[in-house]
Each structure stands twice: as structure tokens, then as C-alpha cells.
Amino acid sequence: MSDAPAAAPRYAGELTTHDIGKTVLLRGWVHRRRDLGALLFIDLRDRTGLAQIVFDQAQSPGLHQKATELRSEYVVAVQGHVVGRSPATANPNLPTGAVEVVATSLDILNDARTPPFPLNIETGAESVISEETRLKYRYLDLRRPVMQQNLRLRHNVTIAIRRAFDAQGFLEVETPFMTRSTPEGARDYLVPSRVQPGSFYALPQSPQLFKQLLMIGGCDRYFQIVRCFRDEDLRADRHPEFTQIDVEMSFPDQEQLFQIIERMLSDACRAAGFEITLPFPRLSWEEAMLRYGTDKPDLRLPPLTDVATLVPEDAARQLQLQPDAPLLAVRIPGVGALSRRERDELRPLAEGRPVRLFEDFARIEKSYPALARAIREKLTAQDGDLIVLLAPAPAAHSSTDRFALHTQASTLRLALAQRFAERHHLLDRKDFRFLWVTSFPMFEWNAEASRWSSAHHPFTSPLPEDVAFLSTDPGRARAQAYDVVLNGIELGSGSIRIHRRELQAEIFRLLGMDDDEARARFGFFLDALEYGTPPHGGIALGLDRLVMLLAGADSIREVVAFPKTARAIDLMVSAPTPVDPTQLTPLGIALL
RNA sequence: GGGGACGUAGUUCAGUUGGUUAGAACGCCGGCCUGUCACGUCGGAGGUCGCGGGUUCGAGCCCCGUCGUCCCCGCCA
Numbered sequence: 001m002s003d004a005p006a007a008a009p010r011y012a013g014e015l016t017t018h019d020i021g022k023t024v025l026l027r028g029w030v031h032r033r034r035d036l037g038a039l040l041f042i043d044l045r046d047r048t049g050l051a052q053i054v055f056d057q058a059q060s061p062g063l064h065q066k067a068t069e070l071r072s073e074y075v076v077a078v079q080g081h082v083v084g085r086s087p088a089t090a091n092p093n094l095p096t097g098a099v100e101v102v103a104t105s106l107d108i109l110n111d112a113r114t115p116p117f118p119l120n121i122e123t124g125a126e127s128v129i130s131e132e133t134r135l136k137y138r139y140l141d142l143r144r145p146v147m148q149q150n151l152r153l154r155h156n157v158t159i160a161i162r163r164a165f166d167a168q169g170f171l172e173v174e175t176p177f178m179t180r181s182t183p184e185g186a187r188d189y190l191v192p193s194r195v196q197p198g199s200f201y202a203l204p205q206s207p208q209l210f211k212q213l214l215m216i217g218g219c220d221r222y223f224q225i226v227r228c229f230r231d232e233d234l235r236a237d238r239h240p241e242f243t244q245i246d247v248e249m250s251f252p253d254q255e256q257l258f259q260i261i262e263r264m265l266s267d268a269c270r271a272a273g274f275e276i277t278l279p280f281p282r283l284s285w286e287e288a289m290l291r292y293g294t295d296k297p298d299l300r301l302p303p304l305t306d307v308a309t310l311v312p313e314d315a316a317r318q319l320q321l322q323p324d325a326p327l328l329a330v331r332i333p334g335v336g337a338l339s340r341r342e343r344d345e346l347r348p349l350a351e352g353r354p355v356r357l358f359e360d361f362a363r364i365e366k367s368y369p370a371l372a373r374a375i376r377e378k379l380t381a382q383d384g385d386l387i388v389l390l391a392p393a394p395a396a397h398s399s400t401d402r403f404a405l406h407t408q409a410s411t412l413r414l415a416l417a418q419r420f421a422e423r424h425h426l427l428d429r430k431d432f433r434f435l436w437v438t439s440f441p442m443f444e445w446n447a448e449a450s451r452w453s454s455a456h457h458p459f460t461s462p463l464p465e466d467v468a469f470l471s472t473d474p475g476r477a478r479a480q481a482y483d484v485v486l487n488g489i490e491l492g493s494g495s496i497r498i499h500r501r502e503l504q505a506e507i508f509r510l511l512g513m514d515d516d517e518a519r520a521r522f523g524f525f526l527d528a529l530e531y532g533t534p535p536h537g538g539i540a541l542g543l544d545r546l547v548m549l550l551a552g553a554d555s556i557r558e559v560v561a562f563p564k565t566a567r568a569i570d571l572m573v574s575a576p577t578p579v580d581p582t583q584l585t586p587l588g589i590a591l592l
Numbered sequence: 593g594g595g596g597a598c599g600u601a602g603u604u605c606a607g608u609u610g611g612u613u614a615g616a617a618c619g620c621c622g623g624c625c626u627g628u629c630a631c632g633u634c635g636g637a638g639g640u641c642g643c644g645g646g647u648u649c650g651a652g653c654c655c656c657g658u659c660g661u662c663c664c665c666g667c668c669a
Contacts, residue, residue, distance in 0.1 A: 036632085037625040052629070072619090089627050097629080114620060117603050121618085121630080128604065132661050185669035205669085232668045233593095457669040511669095555662095566662065 007079045013049020015096045019082040024101065026051060027109075029143065030074045032120050040067050043120075044078060044101075047148050052091070052100040053078050059102075066106050073112035073119065073140075079105040119144050131557070135571040138562055150559050153272055154547045158225060160271035161245055161543075164264040170221040170247070175210035177203055177227070182521065185457065187231035189240075197588030203229035206540055208457065209525055211248040212497055215536035216528050220250035225543060234566045236555045237489060237545055241564075245492070245546075248538030252496060254480065258282075258436060261484060261492070261539060265546075269432060272550040280434040280484070288437050289403045293328075293410025295440070298488030299433035301417050301426070302379070304409050305329045307389070310374045320356075320394045328390045328409040331379045335386035335420045337362055346388070346412075355408050358389035386420075388412065414488065427487075429552040434486050439463060442470075442477040443510070451512040456481040458507050460495040461537075467503075474510060484541065486549055494539025501529040 007023040015024070028046035035041075038057035043050045055067040070076065080101040091097030116137055117129045134141040141147055162172065181188045181202035188202035204210075206228050214222045224246045231240060245264075249257060262278045269276045281299070288295050291303040308327040311319070321327060338346070343359045358364060365372040381387060390409045401407070421427040442462050443452040452474050454460065461480045462470060469477035480496035498504045504526065508518040519526065547559040557563035564570050584590065 032629080034628050034631050035625090036628060039626040039628075041628055041631085043629075050629095054627085056626075058626075086627090089629090091629055094629075114602070118619065121603095130599095130604085130661075132599095133603075135661095182669090186667085208669090230668060233666085235668090236663070238668070454669050460669090565660085567660085569660095571661090 011048040012044050012046045012051035013096060015051050015082060015099050015101070017084060017098050020084045020099060022082050023079065023104070024082055025077060025079050026053070026101065027077045028075070029112075030070050030072055030076060033070055033072070035068065038064070040064060042067065042070060042076075042078075044076065045120075045143075045145075047152075049095055049145070051096045052094070053080060054100055054102050055106075056102070060104070063103055063106055066108070067103070069108065071112065071114070073115055073143075074108060075110040075112070077107040077109055078103050115140050132565075132571065135557075135563065135565065138572045142561065147558075150547070150551050150553070151561065153551055154543075154559055156271040157268045157547055157550060158543065160267045161225065161264055164267040165221075165223040165247070168221065168260055168263075170223040170249075171219055172224055173214055173219060173222050175204070175207040175214075175224065175226065179204050179210075182209075184521075189229045189231050192587040192589055194586050197586075205230050206244060207246055208459065209522075211246060211538060212459065212536065213525070213528055215248055215250045216531065216533050220534070222249070222538075223247045231568075234564070234568060236557075237542075237548065239544065239556050239560060239563060240568045242556070243543040245541040245543050246538070247494070247540065248536060250534040250536045252535065252537040254438075254482070254496060254537070257494075257537060257539065258482075261541070262434075265434065265484070265541075268546065269550065272547075274430065274432055274550065276432050276434065280436050282436045282438055284439040285437055285441065285478075286439070289406055293403065293406030293408070293413070294488075295437055295483065296485045296488055296490045297410075297435065297437075298414065298417075298427070299435055300428065300431055300487060301413060302331045302333065304406060304413065305331070305379055307375050307378055310378060311371060312368075315368050315371055319358075319391075321391050322394065325392045326405055328405060329375060329379055330386075330388045330390065330409055330413045330416065331381055332386040332388075332413070332416045332420065332426070333382065334384050334424045334426070335416070336384050338386065346416075353408060354393040355405065356391045356393050357412075358391070361387040361389070364389070386416065388416070429549075432486060432549070434484060434491075436482055436484055438482045439478045440481040440483070441475070442466070442479040442481075443474045445475065449512070452510055454507075454511060455479065456493065456495050458511055459497045459504070461498045461503075470506060470510060480537070482539070484539070486546070489545055489549065490542075491545055491549075492539050492541030494537065496535070496537035499529065499533040499535045501526060501533075504529055 007025040010019070010024045010026060012026050012028055026044050026046070028044045031043040031045035031050055033040070033042055040055040042053040042055070044053050055064045057064040078101065080103040082099050083102055085091075085098055085100055117133050117140070119140060121128060142151070165172070178191055178201040181190065181200060186205050188205065191201040191203065193199045193201060207224065207226060211222055211224075226244055226246050227241055228244050229241050232238070234240065247261070259279070262280055266276055266278055283291070283297070285295055288297055291297070293304055297303070305328070306326045307329045308321070308325065311321060311327060316323070338359065346357060346359045361372065375387065379385070379387065390405060390412065392405055417426050441455050442460065444455050446453040456479055463478045463480055466477040482494055483490055484492040498507065505515065505518065508522070509515070513521070544556045544559055548556050551559055553559060562570065562572065569575070
């Protein structure tokens with residue numbers, strides 16, 4: 001290249017017919033080589049895409065000879081002329097397929113071992129190679145176009161979120177990673193202190209108390225895109241270190257906060273190329289449980305419908321339905337009646353559960369045509385919709401859980417939809433259906449510890465009209481807590497907080513913490529509440545989950561650059577590792 | 593903590609009822625080829641069947657243990 005005149009560096013994927021006649025410099029990796037003997041084609045790949053380079057022995061034998069050394073993933077700098085391709089040689093499948101670069105110089109910047117897995121397979125690439133191999137060589141996996149796109153998408157979404165908050169007057173403030181263990185909720189990751197042997201920092205599960213302290217500190221609108229850490233078992237949508245969009249504001253109005261978040265999410269979706277409609281539907285927790293059997297409903301599917309009142313008395317007797325018990329109809333659009341075999345597959349879902357399944361709606365239509373018609377009407381069912389009914393088993397006692405049947409129906413609703421999603425184009429990944437779920441219960445009964453525990457967290461304010469229940473019937477108290485849900489996935493969770501010291505102390509007592517314990521754990525916070533704490537509230541949203549859904553990915557790991565396995569291991573760097581005892585001694589730590 | 597699926601060539605997989613020398617495709621290496629674009633074509637190399645033990649005349653296949661990956665339940669204020 002030294003003897004070639006300097007040309008303007010360009011990205012391969014951005015070449016168009018407008019560049020014809022220009023001399024360009026491309027730098028990137030050898031994606032694929034097609035050696036036709038005296039004619040050799042290279043697909044050069046950079047982070048934008050591919051461009052075809054031509055080496056012609058007849059025109060420049062030396063250069064062609066050098067190009068025969070090229071192998072997959074060699075790093076090259078190529079100068080050449082952009083030329084148009086004839087219709088016969090253009091490649092309509094490639095964005096840059098109308099042009100190619102006739103090389104005038106070739107610099108081999110580095111060679112490469114043959115990659116342990118192909119980086120240049122065009123279709124279904126993400127599913128073809130085992131994740132184990134991909135993670136071990138993540139730096140190679142990241143070169144693949146689909147991963148480049150995911151990183152780019154995450155960047156675009158993150159920038160849009162920052163802009164949206166900035167435009168609303170929110171201040172991004174960093175909070176400590178090395179903080180105090182609060183053995184409430186998830187397990188903490190601990191960091192030993194060398195200066196204070198025997199003492200430990202904890203990595204934050206969330207900056208919850210810090211953001212509340214920022215409100216007390218007068219920053220009335222705060223946000224942070226921040227890493228959080230939870231030492232709990234992993235799932236496809238859960239990672240031990242994950243990124244939250246953390247938000248808090250003073251003098252909050254729940255509706256105003258919803259609008260701010262909706263606008264931010266709308267901007268984030270637009271950055272990913274999707275327009276969503278505002279405002280999101282709002283559903284109380286109770287409504288969500290009754291209509292969907294879950295606190296994170298997937299609105300891409302129709303709700304559950306209680307059709308018990310449609311059943312005439314004699315039919316109810318023949319079908320052995322319990323009086324006053326719900327009869328829940330699950331409708332899955334467009335799936336059609338199930339085959340015998342598919343119905344057989346459903347039955348295990350009911351086995352061992354106090355549930356009766358009517359999986360063959362055709363039989364109901366035969367025996368009770370009027371009832372079937374009424375049900376279809378109430379469900380606004382179309383021909384070809386699958387309808388399955390659930391009732392409590394005849395012997396079942398009314399459960400303590402008033403939504404037990406709804407929960408079962410919800411599980412069935414999702415299982416059916418997922419089973420037939422592909423065949424019938426259900427659960428469209430590009431259909432983004434957000435909603436707010438509000439008024440969660442304050443407490444859940446923790447049978448193991450035989451005490452109440454917070455459904456959200458202990459800093460959550462009760463609904464004003466339910467404060468009286470705190471002393472009389474905590475199970476009935478509802479919270480000013482809300483979730484934002486997207487396509488059946490909990491995207492974010494927040495609440496209006498407690499800003500009065502007395503109420504906060506009462507909640508701690510209700511959670512079984514006496515005043516001494518509360519002071520020992522949260523004394524700094526209780527103190528702070530006494531110095532003029534403004535009313536405040538906020539929310540935290542999972543950035544990884546949002547980007548995962550916008551990317552159409554099935555796992556959070558597809559949008560995390562360097563993720564860990566289900567056992568929280570980094571296969572690439574092999575972490576965690578044992579450490580040398582000489583590292584432990586100064587920390588005052590000995591292994592058992 | 594519990595349940596399920598999986599582990600065979602560099603990669604993705606097949607491998608029958610336990611039977612002789614463990615196969616395919618892609619990739620890799622070499623030859624030929626001037627319009628390919630998943631180039632074609634001819635030839636070649638490549639295996640600790642995750643690991644350990646057991647049953648058996650004989651184990652990739654059966655049994656036990658173990659390690660690893662994925663999914664789900666519990667858990668995740």
C-alpha cells in the first residue's frame with residue numbers, strides 16, 4: 001500500500017452506485033473468499049456490512065498472487081476503484097451488490113487462525129452454533145453481523161433514553177457500586193474490605209436508597225443507566241449483572257410519571273425503528289389477575305373470560321360445575337380445533353392440579369349448542385379460534401388463593417399460544433403491546449417466616465384509602481406500586497415512596513423488624529427522612545430486557561456484549577476463579 | 593434446592609437390538625478453473641464418542657457417578 005496514493009477510508013457496507021469512479025480504502029476482515037483461479041473475489045466485512053473486492057490476475061498478477069494468501073478473518077486494508085457491476089454480475093441479495101471494488105493495493109494487516117466456528121453463515125446464524133462455543137469466543141461471535149446489529153441497537157436505544165430524560169429535565173447521577181449490604185430481597189454480591197478486615201461492601205441490587213436520598217438531596221429529577229447485581233439463579237431474561245434505567249422524581253404525580261416513561265419508551269422504540277401508540281392501557285393488579293390470571297399479561301392474546309353465568313342450571317349439573325365457581329374460557333385466535341393428539345398433550349397441564357379442563361369445545365357444541373353459541377358470542381370468537389374451558393375440579397375446596405384458577409388458565413393460555421405461535425403467526429415479535437399494571441398489594445404472606453413481606457419493597461407507599469388496613473388487615477392494603485409490562489415480560493417496576501418517617505417505621509414494624517433492627521439496618525435512611533423529605537416516587541426498567549424485545553431476541557444474552565452462563569460463569573475469561581491465599585490474607589479471609 | 597433436554601471431527605449433526613475399520617454436510621489443506629457471490633470441481637487430512645467407574649466375550653449405545661451447556665419451577669424486596 002505504501003506505493004499507492006492515499007485514498008479516503010470508507011465503510012464497506014456503505015458503498016453505493018454514487019461511489020462509482022471513486023478510489024476508496026476499505027479496512028476490515030476477509031468474510032469469504034471465492035477463488036476462481038485467475039480471478040479471485042473477497043467479501044470484505046467491517047461493522048457496516050460487506051463489499052466485494054476483485055483481484056484479476058490478467059490486470060495485476062502481483063496483487064492477485066498476494067491475494068491468494070488471504071484466508072477467513074485475515075485483517076486487510078484494500079485500496080481500489082469502485083466500479084458498477086453489469087446486470088448479469090450484480091448481486092441483488094447484497095446491499096452493496098450493485099458495485100464492487102477492483103483492488104489496486106492490498107495490505108495484509110494480520111493473519112488469523114481458522115475460526116472455531118463459521119462467522120460467515122448467512123441464515124439462522126444465531127441458532128446454529130452452540131451458545132457455549134459462541135461465549136467462549138465471544139470476541140469472534142461479536143463480529144457476526146447479527147451481533148453487530150444488536151450492539152448498535154442497544155447503543156441507539158440507550159442514546160434515545162438519555163436524550164428523552166435530558167429533555168424532561170432529568171439529571172443523570174452516578175451512585176456507588178461499593179455500598180452496604182441490605183439482606184432483604186435478593187442475595188448480595190459481597191466485596192471484602194482490605195482496610196476494614198472482616199467487613200464487606202455489597203454491590204447494589206438497585207440504587208433504591210441512593211435515589212431516594214438524591215430526592216432528599218434536592219435533585220428533584222434523577223435518572224441513571226446503571227449496572228445492578230443480584231446473586232440469584234439465572235433465566236433467559238435474567239442475568240446476575242444487568243442494566244437498569246433507574247428513575248426518581250420529587251413531587252410526583254403517578255400519571256405524570258407514567259407519561260414521562262411512556263414518552264421515553266416511545267423514543268426508545270423509535271430508535272429501534274418501531275412506532276408505538278400512547279398512552280399505554282392501565283390495568284389494576286386485580287383487573288389483571290381477573291382478566292389475564294397474571295400480573296404481567298401479554299396483550300397480544302385475548303383475555304380470559306368467565307362464562308360461568310352463561311351456563312344453564314341443568315347443564316351446570318351435568319357438567320358437574322360448582323355453583324358460584326368461575327368457568328374460564330381461553331381463546332386462542334386462528335388455531336382451529338385441536339387434533340386428538342394435541343388435546344392429549346394438553347391434559348398433563350391439568351394433571352395433579354385442582355382443575356377440570358374442557359379441551360374439546362366441539363363436544364360442548366354438540367351437547368349444548370345454545371351454551372356454545374353464547375360463549376362464542378361473549379368471547380367474540382371467530383371461526384377457527386380455539387376455545388378451551390377451565391373450571392375448578394369438583395372435589396376442590398375453594399383455595400385460599402382467589403386467583404388460583406385464573407393462574408392456571410393464564411399458564412394454559414400462554415402454553416397454547418406458544419405451542420402454535422409459529423404455525424399461526426401468533427405472538428408477533430414486532431407487535432409491541434405495553435401496559436401499566438397498578439395498585440399491587442402492599443404485602444405477601446411469607447408462610448416460611450410466618451410474617452408479611454413487601455410485594456414490591458419496604459419503601460413503597462400504600463394507597464391513601466388503604467392506610468387503615470395496615471393495622472387491621474395488611475393483606476388487603478394496596479400499594480402505590482406499578483409495573484410496566486411489554487408482551488408478557490415485566491419491563492419495569494416502581495412506586496410512589498414513603499416520605500414520612502412515621503409511616504416508614506410502621507411498615508418496618510409490620511415486616512417484623514423491631515425499631516432496633518430497623519435502626520441498625522436503615523438508620524441512616526430513617527434519619528434522612530426526618531430532614532424535610534419531599535414526596536417522591538420512581539421506577540426502574542430493565543434495559544437488557546427492553547433491547548432484547550426490540551431486537552426480537554429470545555435471551556438477554558443476545559444483547560449483552562459479554563454475558564455469563566446459567567451458572568454465572570464467564571466462559572471466555574473463566575470467571576470466577578479461586579484466588580491465591582496471599583490475596584485473602586490481607587482481607588482477613590480464610591477458606592473453609 | 594427441584595424437574596427436563598443435551599454433550600460424537602474445527603462446526604452442525606447422524607449413528608439401527610450392545611457387534612468387525614464411528615459416518616455426513618460445512619469448514620480446513622492441496623490441485624484445476626476469468627464473473628463468482630453458500631462459486632464449481634478433483635483429492636486429502638482431521639475423533640480421548642465430555643470425564644471416571646461398572647455390567648458384558650464385546651459399550652458411542654446399558655447402569656452409576658461426575659463435569660459442562662440450555663430451558664423451566666423455587667428464588668429474583
